[in-house]
Amino acid sequence: MDKRLERILPKVQKPARYTGGEYNQIIKDKADVDIRVAFCFPDTYEIGMSNLGMGILYSTMNELPYVWCERVYAPWGDMYEEMKKANVPLYALESGDPVSEHDVLAFSIGYEMAYSTVLDMMDMAGVPIHSADRTELLPLVIAGGTAALNPEPMADFIDIFLLGEGEEMNNELLEMLHEAKLDGWTKEEFLKKAAQIGGVYVPGFYTPILNNDGTIERFEVADGAPETVQKRIIADLDKANFPLNPIVPSTEVVHDRVNLELFRGCVRGCRFCQAGHVYRPIRSKSPELLVEQGKALLKNTGAQDITLLSLSSSDYRHLSGLCDGLLEYCEPRSIGLSLPSLRADNFSIEIMHRLQKTRKSGLTFAPEAGSQRLRDAINKNVTEEELLNTCRLAFEGGWNTIKLYFMLGLPTETDEDVLGIAKLANQVLHTWRLYAKNKNRGVRITVSTSCFVPKPHSPFQWESQNTMEEYIRKVNLLRENIRAKNVVYNWHDPQTSYIEATLSRGDRRVGKVIENVWRAGGRLEAWSDYFSFERWMNAFEDAGLDPSFYAHRPRAKDETMPWDVVDVGVRKAHLWHEREQAYKSELSPDCRKQCSACGAAKLLKGGKCDG
Amino acid sequence: MDKLRLRFSKTGRAVYISHLDLMRTMTRAFLRAGCRLKYSEGFNPHPNISIALPLSVGCESLCEIMDFRLIEEKELDDILKSLSVQLPEGIEALEVYGAERKVKEIKWLKISGIFEYDERDAAEMTEKLNAFYSRESIVISKKSKRGVGETDIRPAIKEIGFAQEGNDVRLDAVISAQEPTLNPELIADALRQLTPETAPDFAKFRRLEIYDENMEVFR
Ligand code: SF4
Numbered sequence: 001m002d003k004r005l006e007r008i009l010p011k012v013q014k015p016a017r018y019t020g021g022e023y024n025q026i027i028k029d030k031a032d033v034d035i036r037v038a039f040c041f042p043d044t045y046e047i048g049m050s051n052l053g054m055g056i057l058y059s060t061m062n063e064l065p066y067v068w069c070e071r072v073y074a075p076w077g078d079m080y081e082e083m084k085k086a087n088v089p090l091y092a093l094e095s096g097d098p099v100s101e102h103d104v105l106a107f108s109i110g111y112e113m114a115y116s117t118v119l120d121m122m123d124m125a126g127v128p129i130h131s132a133d134r135t136e137l138l139p140l141v142i143a144g145g146t147a148a149l150n151p152e153p154m155a156d157f158i159d160i161f162l163l164g165e166g167e168e169m170n171n172e173l174l175e176m177l178h179e180a181k182l183d184g185w186t187k188e189e190f191l192k193k194a195a196q197i198g199g200v201y202v203p204g205f206y207t208p209i210l211n212n213d214g215t216i217e218r219f220e221v222a223d224g225a226p227e228t229v230q231k232r233i234i235a236d237l238d239k240a241n242f243p244l245n246p247i248v249p250s251t252e253v254v255h256d257r258v259n260l261e262l263f264r265g266c267v268r269g270c271r272f273c274q275a276g277h278v279y280r281p282i283r284s285k286s287p288e289l290l291v292e293q294g295k296a297l298l299k300n301t302g303a304q305d306i307t308l309l310s311l312s313s314s315d316y317r318h319l320s321g322l323c324d325g326l327l328e329y330c331e332p333r334s335i336g337l338s339l340p341s342l343r344a345d346n347f348s349i350e351i352m353h354r355l356q357k358t359r360k361s362g363l364t365f366a367p368e369a370g371s372q373r374l375r376d377a378i379n380k381n382v383t384e385e386e387l388l389n390t391c392r393l394a395f396e397g398g399w400n401t402i403k404l405y406f407m408l409g410l411p412t413e414t415d416e417d418v419l420g421i422a423k424l425a426n427q428v429l430h431t432w433r434l435y436a437k438n439k440n441r442g443v444r445i446t447v448s449t450s451c452f453v454p455k456p457h458s459p460f461q462w463e464s465q466n467t468m469e470e471y472i473r474k475v476n477l478l479r480e481n482i483r484a485k486n487v488v489y490n491w492h493d494p495q496t497s498y499i500e501a502t503l504s505r506g507d508r509r510v511g512k513v514i515e516n517v518w519r520a521g522g523r524l525e526a527w528s529d530y531f532s533f534e535r536w537m538n539a540f541e542d543a544g545l546d547p548s549f550y551a552h553r554p555r556a557k558d559e560t561m562p563w564d565v566v567d568v569g570v571r572k573a574h575l576w577h578e579r580e581q582a583y584k585s586e587l588s589p590d591c592r593k594q595c596s597a598c599g600a601a602k603l604l605k606g607g608k609c610d611g
Numbered sequence: 612m613d614k615l616r617l618r619f620s621k622t623g624r625a626v627y628i629s630h631l632d633l634m635r636t637m638t639r640a641f642l643r644a645g646c647r648l649k650y651s652e653g654f655n656p657h658p659n660i661s662i663a664l665p666l667s668v669g670c671e672s673l674c675e676i677m678d679f680r681l682i683e684e685k686e687l688d689d690i691l692k693s694l695s696v697q698l699p700e701g702i703e704a705l706e707v708y709g710a711e712r713k714v715k716e717i718k719w720l721k722i723s724g725i726f727e728y729d730e731r732d733a734a735e736m737t738e739k740l741n742a743f744y745s746r747e748s749i750v751i752s753k754k755s756k757r758g759v760g761e762t763d764i765r766p767a768i769k770e771i772g773f774a775q776e777g778n779d780v781r782l783d784a785v786i787s788a789q790e791p792t793l794n795p796e797l798i799a800d801a802l803r804q805l806t807p808e809t810a811p812d813f814a815k816f817r818r819l820e821i822y823d824e825n826m827e828v829f830r
Contacts, residue, residue: 001623001624006813006815007813009627009669010668010669014629015627015668015669016627016628016629016632018627019624019627020624020700021623021624021625021699021700021701022699022700023636023639023640023643023697023698023699023700025700248636248639248699250625250628250632250633250636250699251628251629251632252632252635299643300643301639301643302638302639302640302641302642302643302697303639304638304639304642333642333647334650334656
């Protein structure tokens with residue numbers, strides 16, 4: 001171990017997250033590989049190690065014999081300070097070697113608040129943050145993840161964005177890079193050829209031309225680069241590589257359990273939801289394979305909990321059988337099976353009964369909006385009756401803790417809709433009074449609200465976000481109307497949501513803001529410990545940009561969006577249609593009832609979703 | 612099945628795994644090895660394992676002991692073999708055997724240490740350290756849950772000697788493992804408090820062996 005590290009580690013909190021050496025880590029001989037990848041997650045070890053996507057791609061990249069892919073996470077503040085003091089550069093966990101010795105820095109960017117940490121990690125590695133300042137082929141800086149689906153805010157820093165699911169695309173790129181490195185291509189040559197790989201977006205080849213008002217007139221596309229870049233998907237998940245030997249952290253992480261992915265995509269089409277649109281089309285895994293993989297995962301890790309992941313697990317067609325198959329293995333071994341993202345319906349309660357036989361921990365539902373009118377407008381297909389019925393079954397079944405999540409500031413929202421949240425909470429309480437099995441235990445209903453952030457590639461991408469003042473006004477309205485002592489109301493601070501809204505629909509100019517924030521010491525901004533609203537405001541001012549332009553400005557129907565270069569499958573016209581439906585408070589059918597030809601099916605060879 | 616004992620070492624990168632994390636790491640390794648641990652009864656069942664003499668983070672050890680019970684009969688050798696391949700880097704299973712003696716009977720610990728001096732002469736320091744530790748009594752202030760108190764660490768040290776090793780000074784000592792427990796760090800802390808000019812820039816420690824009251828190796 002590095003002498004300097006040996007002196008630092010005893011001084012910092014939870015040093016085991018900085019050492020590597022965990023069971024199932026992949027160690028290769030660096031003399032045997034040609035390409036070394038530093039797979040960087042711009043947040044802490046605890047968050048990164050809980051990320052399923054990162055685990056999958058770590059495994060697929062390492063399948064290439066000439067590649068060694070290692071993990072890198074952002075150190076917490078205390079470790080960061082110590083590393084700076086002792087001049088220790090950012091290093092990869094498996095080998096302990098500095099990131100600067102790697103050929104590729106691959107960032108997985110799941111959320112916008114991680115942007116400044118990406119810059120910080122490059123800097124800690126001693127790599128120039130601007131793509132233009134890295135004139136050699138290596139190190140190459142690439143990025144993927146959900147936040148990359150609007151690549152523009154980070155376009156000045158990243159050489160290549162990989163859009164969509166990476167299992168195949170990453171390796172195609174690495175294969176080309178392998179050839180490029182051995183044959184001594186220039187960076188320019190490589191980028192040109194790489195732009196021909198499906199899903200690859202080379203921001204340097206696209207120049208946004210602005211109108212006087214700051215909106216985008218058009219993109220000037222360099223010769224040979226595609227006009228739009230279509231995201232990649234894995235067509236058949238049953239055949240895709242899924243690592244059955246994930247790394248077992250030696251220290252506690254956020255989700256200390258193994259994850260089993262049921263399907264990708266979503267049949268629902270909630271209009272506020274980015275994930276529900278960008279991960280389309282829906283593709284599921286077979287229940288037999290899932291049971292087999294679940295058992296193998298548990299055996300190979302010794303984990304005592306397993307989670308079934310997907311955007312809306314109740315929509316998995318074979319959920320009941322799958323649970324039975326897994327429970328058969330889990331129950332006698334005291335292994336916990338958990339199922340987040342359940343819909344509020346009877347079926348879910350029946351499943352939860354089976355999963356939480358002994359311990360009835362809380363139930364969480366996300367009606368998102370308080371009134372039926374607004375729930376229809378956002379296409380959240382859940383009725384009050386269904387929700388109350390579900391609560392009744394839950395109370396009868398012995399649950400006494402229910403969490404309800406809502407958003408404030410959804411398009412078309414009125415004060416009546418806001419008050420609907422209080423009403424709904426009261427009705428849930430009333431349901432408890434009528435039906436609870438054992439009232440002595442009391443009840444706890446938690447209502448949480450957050451400030452809605454309009455996201456790219458969703459039907460609400462044209463919408464304005466509520467100002468912070470407006471959000472607070474609605475919060476106060478709600479506070480005054482939630483009076484029962486069994487109902488607790490939590491609201492999220494709107495400052496982070498505001499910044500998130502400026503970044504998520506940001507254009508290329510926003511890169512300067514991110515850089516300013518980083519230069520002023522901003523990193524790990526997703527953490528309230530480190531987030532500074534003032535720093536962001538100053539950064540906007542220094543960049544000569546108005547944050548409100550990005551967050552609060554309603555876009556015209558035909559405005560060119562910064563992310564229009566990215567084709568996620570779903571057509572813009574479909575999104576607009578869904579937006580219009582919202583303003584009419586009209587529901588659209590889910591994919592299983594009726595395909596609304598959103599466009600995502602074109603990504604599949606047969607052209608038909610598992611609808 | 613009877614109570615069993617695993618002897619293992621913890622070195623290299625594994626020294627940063629905390630006591631609590633080690634319990635979980637071990638539980639998982641046992642599960643992977645197909646050895647099903649006996650669980651406690653009650654509302655929130657957890658595996659009935661205990662690791663003697665919690666090791667501080669950063670300290671190496673060649674003589675750790677963990678007691679456990681399995682729910683099914685297994686050959687001791689098979690347990691050792693299957694467990695060996697399931698441990699993270701730096702943790703090595705050395706022996707599995709029936710736990711006959713009580714952990715309470717452990718009294719002495721043989722340890723070694725490396726004291727690093729960045730700008731001072733190791734030979735000179737060696738001499739000074741030996742002189743310092745030949746005192747009869749070494750009273751230092753020590754933080755505890757009840758606040759700062761005074762404690763004499765010398766009676767908890769049975770044998771101690773320093774020798775030059777390249778640019779460093781090597782410590783060899785036999786110290787009290789429990790009642791009282793002497794954290795080896797205090798050997799360096801005493802220097803920081805009482806003779807700062809001989810305090811090392813960095814010190815690290817390693818447990819070598821455990822003994823009972825009569826200095827018989829404990830198993
Ligand atoms: S193509 Fe049809 S079935 Fe497929 S995701 Fe779009 S709306 Fe749903």
